[in-house]
Amino acid sequence: MHIPDGFLSTPVWAALDALAAPAAAFAARRAQRGFDDSKAPLLGVMGAFVFAAQMINFPVGVGTSGHLVGGALLSVTLGPAAASVVMTAILVIQALLFQDGGVLALGANVLNMAVVGVLAGYLPYHLWGRGRTRRAAIFAGGALSVLASAVLALAELLLSGVRMPGSVLGISLGLFLISAMIEGAITIAVVTALENIQPGFVRQPAAGHSVLLSAVGITAVLLAAGGVVFASTAPDGIEHLAIQAGLSKPLSNYGGGAGVAGVGLVFLLLIVGGRVIRKRSA
Amino acid sequence: MRHTAVEDWSRGSSFLHQRAAGAKLLTIACLLVLLATAHRRIVVLSAALFLLLVWAIVAARLPLRGILSRAAVVLPFGGIFALISWLSGDNGRAVELILKSYLSALAVLVLMGTTTLPELVRTLELIKVPPFLLTVMQFLYRYLFVVLDEASHMRSAAASRGGMTFRAATGVLAVLFARSYSRAEGIHRAMMARGFDGRFRLLAARRFSAADAQFAAITILLLLLLRASAEVLH
Numbered sequence: 001m002h003i004p005d006g007f008l009s010t011p012v013w014a015a016l017d018a019l020a021a022p023a024a025a026f027a028a029r030r031a032q033r034g035f036d037d038s039k040a041p042l043l044g045v046m047g048a049f050v051f052a053a054q055m056i057n058f059p060v061g062v063g064t065s066g067h068l069v070g071g072a073l074l075s076v077t078l079g080p081a082a083a084s085v086v087m088t089a090i091l092v093i094q095a096l097l098f099q100d101g102g103v104l105a106l107g108a109n110v111l112n113m114a115v116v117g118v119l120a121g122y123l124p125y126h127l128w129g130r131g132r133t134r135r136a137a138i139f140a141g142g143a144l145s146v147l148a149s150a151v152l153a154l155a156e157l158l159l160s161g162v163r164m165p166g167s168v169l170g171i172s173l174g175l176f177l178i179s180a181m182i183e184g185a186i187t188i189a190v191v192t193a194l195e196n197i198q199p200g201f202v203r204q205p206a207a208g209h210s211v212l213l214s215a216v217g218i219t220a221v222l223l224a225a226g227g228v229v230f231a232s233t234a235p236d237g238i239e240h241l242a243i244q245a246g247l248s249k250p251l252s253n254y255g256g257g258a259g260v261a262g263v264g265l266v267f268l269l270l271i272v273g274g275r276v277i278r279k280r281s282a
Numbered sequence: 283m284r285h286t287a288v289e290d291w292s293r294g295s296s297f298l299h300q301r302a303a304g305a306k307l308l309t310i311a312c313l314l315v316l317l318a319t320a321h322r323r324i325v326v327l328s329a330a331l332f333l334l335l336v337w338a339i340v341a342a343r344l345p346l347r348g349i350l351s352r353a354a355v356v357l358p359f360g361g362i363f364a365l366i367s368w369l370s371g372d373n374g375r376a377v378e379l380i381l382k383s384y385l386s387a388l389a390v391l392v393l394m395g396t397t398t399l400p401e402l403v404r405t406l407e408l409i410k411v412p413p414f415l416l417t418v419m420q421f422l423y424r425y426l427f428v429v430l431d432e433a434s435h436m437r438s439a440a441a442s443r444g445g446m447t448f449r450a451a452t453g454v455l456a457v458l459f460a461r462s463y464s465r466a467e468g469i470h471r472a473m474m475a476r477g478f479d480g481r482f483r484l485l486a487a488r489r490f491s492a493a494d495a496q497f498a499a500i501t502i503l504l505l506l507l508l509r510a511s512a513e514v515l516h
Contacts, residue, residue: 004356006382007363010319028412038480040414041473044421045466049459051426052433058451068455077459089419093426096394096402097288099355099387104314162363162379163370186452193456201463 002094002109003153005102009160016156017107023115024088030081039082046078047086047093058186066182071113071149072121072142073187076129077194077201080122087114108156112149121145121187129205135188142187143180150176285427287352291344291395298342303401304408305494309501310393314386316509321378327512328381334504335388344395353388360384399423400482413481420482425465433458 008016031039050070057065074083091109094100101109121141128137154172158164164172194201292299298306313331320327339346360383364376394402403416436458440450 004359004383005314005318005386006360006379013318024415025412028414032414038414038417038470038478040417040480041421041469042463042466043418044423045425045429045462045469046459047418047422048425048429049462051422052429052458053455055430056433056437056451056454057446058448059446060448085415085418086422088415089422092415092419093423096390097286097399097423099353099390102383102386103311103390104318104386157363161375163367163372163375165366165370168366185448186455189448189452190455190459193452194459197456197460201459 002091002101003105003112003156005104007102007160007162008105008108008156012156012160013104013108016111017104020107020110020115024084024110027081027084027088027115031079031085043078043082043086044089046074047089050074050086050090051093058182060182060185066179066186068186068190069113069117069146069149069179069183071117071145072125072138072183073190075118075122075145076125076138076141076187076191077203079203080118083118083122084114087118108153112152112156116152117145117149120148126205135192138191139184139188141184143184146183147176147180150179287348288391288394289399291349292398294343294396296342296396298338298396301396301497302490302494303397303405304490305498306393306397307402307405308498309505310389312502312505313389316505317382317385317389320509320512323512323515324374324378324381326515327508328385330508330512331385331505332388334508335385335392338392339395342392342396344392349388349391349395353384353391356383356387417480417482421469425462425469428465429458429462432461 031043050068050073053068053070055067057067059065071083071087074086078086088110091101091106091114095103095106095109121144124137124140124144128134128140150172154164154169154176191202317327317331336346339349357380360379364379367373367379368376399420403420407413407416433454436454437446440446440454443450446454
């Protein structure tokens with residue numbers, strides 16, 4: 001899911017770099033707040049933990065194994081801002097020293113995994129993390145964080161004109177769903193084990209949630225899912241619509257629908273996420 | 283203590299190693315952008331850039347085969363998409379994907395193979411990357427191999443106790459998390475006791491000298507020339 005250099009078109013990687021820079025700066029300021037001492041050692045070591053954790057294989061069936069990505073786990077234990085900083089640090093180290101993800105594409109990868117992925121991982125927990133829905137919320141967070149990052153990456157690639165015939169798109173989405181389930185399962189399993197070791201590791205979500213926030217969150221997800229499904233089933237329809245709407249260049253196959261899905265998801269997640277973070281600090 | 287090969291390579295003493303990190307960062311960034319925005323005569327441009335990078339590797343006395351093969355880690359991902367593009371009839375894109383992703387990775391390796399991480403971080407700080415993020419990165423890198431070793435030991439232990447089941451893997455992660463967390467608290471206390479205030483005080487960055495300016499100017503000019511010829515000779 002780390003996009004290398006050479007895949008994204010210039011408007012896409014440049015715009016995402018421009019978006020990611022202030023987002024990362026915001027997360028860094030946020031993560032530092034309220035402490036006289038530096039949390040940097042903690043976040044650095046937890047980043048090393050996620051690196052190492054990504055290498056542990058979890059067998060999930062006949063010959064398949066998955067691994068933790070970590071955005072949701074970090075957000076539930078360190079808070080979304082700190083989690084975002086840790087994921088950003090990981091992505092930069094991976095790009096520079098392990099050639100995992102491009103340097104110009106860092107903006108895209110940071111937005112996908114360190115911003116949207118972390119927010120999507122935290123949102124269900126923030127909304128439904130108390131009481132009986134707790135376990136389901138944590139599972140949903142893990143699943144959503146992977147799904148959101150993957151769908152966004154796909155949308156960015158499609159918007160950049162990378163070809164993906166329907167069958168490949170279908171397989172990709174299927175794989176994303178499986179990875180999402182695995183992430184959810186691993187996240188809740190590890191959180192449960194952590195609470196047995198030391199309950200203080202996992203923070204309590206803020207009390208009181210609004211129905212509106214829940215509704216917006218669910219809408220964002222449905223919009224994204226709908227956008228992607230629509231795109232994969234009716235590409236010609238979208239192109240036709242786009243040409244009719246006056247766009248001079250016909251959008252590349254599926255680019256339109258997936259693009260809408262991706263943008264819709266980011267937009268809504270950022271809005272909802274912003275409100276969540278402001279609520280937490282109130 | 284183990285570290286990546288790139289870290290060993292970055293401690294060389296060639297004239298490239300001695301250039302200021304800012305000059306190298308600028309030229310490599312220039313290369314990446316020129317490559318990313320090119321669409322005409324990609325093969326010729328790529329060949330020229332490849333030769334330039336190979337020259338840099340040799341001049342920096344870095345292991346050529348080692349670097350060329352390390353850059354190849356991007357090929358599986360790129361290869362799949364290139365294949366799909368090829369089969370969809372978009373041959374140009376297929377070629378672009380492979381060439382651009384490989385050369386970009388190679389360029390970053392040349393940068394990191396001639397620049398130590400502390401130097402790079404110092405330069406990133408000068409261009410206003412949030413210092414907090416940079417400090418987190420440095421701690422991450424410093425403890426990466428410590429935690430990786432621990433994870434690897436736990437993996438062997440689990441394997442010798444009846445294989446890595448889902449349950450066993452969960453246990454490994456939870457314990458690794460707890461140990462990392464308490465290790466981090468120990469580090470924090472130790473550093474506070476030594477007067478750490480949240481920022482690493484690095485030795486002064488290498489002053490940007492005339493040689494650095496010349497190097498950057500010549501290289502960027504060359505890159506622009508290569509790119510321009512690719513456009514014009516189309």
